[in-house]
Amino acid sequence: MCAVTLPATPTPVDTLRRVFGYDAFRGNQQEIIDHVAGGGDALVLMPTGGGKSLCYQIPALVRPGVGIVVSPLIALMQDQVDALRALGVRAGFLNSTQDLGERRVVEAAFLAGELDLLYLAPERLTVESTLRLLDRGTIALFAIDEAHCVAQWGHDFRPDYLALSALHERWPSVPRIALTATATEATRREIAGRLNLEDARHFVSSFDRPNIQYRIVAKNKPEQQLLELLTSEHKGDAGIVYCLSRASTERTAAFLSQNGIEALPYHAGLDAGTRARNQSRFLREDGLVVVATIAFGMGIDKPDVRFVAHLDLPKSVEGYYQETGRAGRDGLPSTAWLAYGLQDVVQQRKMIASSEGDHAHRRRLGVHLDAMLALCETVECRRVQLLNYFGQASEPCGNCDTCLSPPQSWDGTVAAQKVLSTVYRLDRERRQKFGVGHVVDILLGKTTPKVSQHNHESLTVFGVGTELSEAEWRGVVRQLLAQGLLSVEGEHGTLVLTDASAEVLGRRREVRLRTEAKRAVRGSTRRAAAAEAELPAEARPVFERLRAWRAATAKEQGVPAYVIFHDATLRQIATEAPATLDELGTVSGVGENKLAKYGQQILDTLAA
Template sequence: MRLDPQTVLRSVFGYDSFRGMQGEVIEHVVDGGDALVIMPTGGGKSLCYQIPGLVRPGVAIVVSPLIALMQDQVEALRQLGVKAAALNSTLPWPEQQEVERQMRAGELDLVYVAPERLMGEGCLNNLAHTDLALFAIDEAHCVSQWGHDFRPEYLQLRTLHERFPHVPRVALTATADGPTRREIVERLALENGREFVAGFDRPNIRYHVRAKTNAKTQLLSFIKREHSGESGIVYCMSRAKVDDIAAWLNDEGVPALPYHAGLPKEVRFANQDRFLKEEGLTVVATIAFGMGIDKPDVRFVAHLDLPKSLEAYYQETGRAGRDGLPSNAWMVFGMQDAARLFQMIDQSDAADAQKMIERRKVESLLGFAETARCRRQVLLEYFGDTCEPCGNCDTCLDPPETYDATVPVQKALSACYRTGQRFGAGHVIDVLLGNMTDRMRQLGHDALSVFGIGKEFSKEQWRTVFRQMIAYGYIRADAEAHGALVLIPDTARPILKGEQTVILRKERKEAGRRRSEKRERVQLTDPADDALFQALRGKRMELARAQGVPPYVIFHDATLIAIARAKPTDLDELADIEGVGRGKLSRYGEDFVQVVVDSL
């Protein structure tokens, strides 16, 4: 008799009901259908293949791109009582042979495999002698050759459909706009499958974007004000900057670890392992860090440089608050960030058509950064989704002041043009302000009609104007001319002719933050409940250290908060708490009930 998905959800995972599209996806895959599932990080994608893998006969094969994280995913399942294993090149050969034997014997429920290992002829032959429940292709956006996380080995996964046509396949990702979804379907031969696109919104994440003034002090102020003692990720564009920021944060009393591809493999692994197993650590990283991270209590993701696109931004910020508790996505940026991204695109070997696509992606990101609208609306609209003004981003909580900037923009465009479109923002702003520098005299720009016509603004105010002009596509930074500002005729001409009004936003000052913008920290208002929560966290850490596993694989913070509020005094009462399944109740129930009883 086949297990019921609802029963598995309650008995194994400890939840009473499916969220959103989970139930519909699971029913479709259990019935043998192929599927593409687009669901936000923290939305429960893993259940969409884990439960069918437990319900359907045979072994579920999960394709995962990062070997280093497989063992954590496997350990989390084993904590639930699920028979899971990883099959990758880091395992000693005898252990690999034992996993393959267990697969053929039907002794495992789920096996995580790296794509390059899976596509080896030896592994494919072993699968031919294994009863297979399904193939789950996680992080399926890696198949997109022009995406932000392309993995060439993902292109070979179409072979699964050819070699095992009757085994259902489910491809899953949190990040895929329309073109990327079409590419996934085509490259994985999912044309006959169903597409499930859940909403992209992550309402527990609060979005903040600020102009970059002094990135280090801005970051430190943000962490100490909002996230002291909590876990977070800070993204930087370069390896050198990662090392510098990590060392500086440590000097300032914020425990931080660097992570980038230039570090020795053992250092990367050790730093990632510490981040997963300890609480209150910050990782400073390039984009090499983060895919597949299951740590649910990352309370903030900060960007000190612009990511490459809104897809990348959404993917990276989605690593915050996977447990559904309040979290922050915080970013600072400046004109130099945009110029650097455009330079990388222009100097790449991509075809001109692809360069145009990449430039438009950066322009969309800049539009998000400079918007005066609800940030969540702008972000979701990019992915074809919608929402009402969210009330949980900086532009909603502290609406920016806007003004008619037609005349200032005309002055700025004229200054760019009169100086020959050969200079960056710094020099053009000096022209507008009438700053008599040696360079100004040498170039003769003090004799131009635009010299000194912009004294109504400060240098910083002009920088804000130029950033928004780039974001809205009136000018661009020419990478081949060292960031020279060049007019874009189709959009600049109507403004110069007075045919178009330009509305820009005023830059808000950090000191002017409204108290309402401060994030509600994860806490319990009743002091007794909060004290019990801390005691439960202490027990969780003790148990985790004894096993050498991350604390969250025992219980998430959200489960501990529920226990602190409900105060169960026996196993039956504890079993009613969300996130307490049969396996964890048996393994940890008495320990946590005792903590509750001792607190009463």
């Protein structure tokens, strides 16, 4: 590896240009970098794709010593280090995947001052030998990546993160920077408290990802709906599909593969080797789809993920935002698509009711779910609702499903009263509890074996709901559950009233319900076509030649293609057609090391 030569006292801007090949910082990157490079502590919230890594990588390069990066992403450390080495940065890692000999090589490089950045898994900082090793070297800073993992009731809690509060006690003069893409104000306070960063400066970037189109659809054969999305709008694109269970992950991956879409499963039930191979293929190959549980994706640096789809309801807005943020890291148009139905709500409510922890914990889970349901059921702009959850005001985006095809709302008070009255009569008059299907059968006046068995034809509500179809009644029940006007209990998910139900039954509260949009939203194909159109016609074959060169180079080196160059860089090269190394060096993303390493190959490819 050839290291980039920097001036004796490099500035952040020098480092940005020479190492990373960019002329200017984005957003509040420079403010954060100057603060940390000057020795200050920081808590940074920045959306995925916003450039968080530079906020600790550049201070580590301009300060004396080695930047220690604490990351939970053991499976991705090799790729992160490869990407830095490709830039000429001296990087290494220590984690449980290495044997003793490999660890000793890295430790020796650290002690000799031959590293710029050293990545550690959080559990290594609970080992005394690691602490003693760090004592013997010079530390430039501590970067705590994915800092939301310290939030004890968060969506990605890692117990080993709790020990990181001791860093300041052992190395009080070393600046610390904690970074995350996902945190409400309450979570920020928890991160600051648990990491002993109460006096740190907070930097909160916009949570908006304008290139992502958010779409939530009512479930109706969700695997078929997903297939339609991928074949009509994302053919040949890389993407991630999230499922709640291992079984549905396997089933969906097989279904997509049988229908001509190459899809790989990823979940904790697979052996470690299979998981590693599937993740590696996703990172290194174009156009693969991974179908996964939420165990997959944190820290995925693949910039060209064009869609993230959910076939089950996420448990929280934080989790949803974190997962959808893995799409479109390169800034190009991408889709966040979620299929959501009544059974999702019932299942999540049951899971909360039976979850471990005290009443306060279950209440917190309920609050998280309520916010997610509000996002699903809103008739307003999805992006406004999403950003508002994180405390950020915004205007309607014009690029989500509710903006492009606005749903209507209707006065569902009478329909709600019919559902609630049925549940009331079953519970209070008959001392019986039933699930959604039976309640809907009673409203529709269906004489099923179960209805006859319990003599429910005699209920005054039997047959009072023939004005709506079965699917429409299920939609009503789903929205009543979402609004907290109904709840579920027990292993079988029986319906029960809530304290708020009385307000509706007593005619003291109006119930507004959402009518699903009749027109499907299909923005991604048009937006992707528009993005392609930005490339002049004469540049397109050049771009494809450059991509082919990049693929061959990446395969030869055993690294993901984006480690060589991002698509955005290749697009600029194809468009500008630089004829000399000096001209090529002005392209965004072409730093000194990559220019020296790949410059002549690129010029040869352009001349071919």
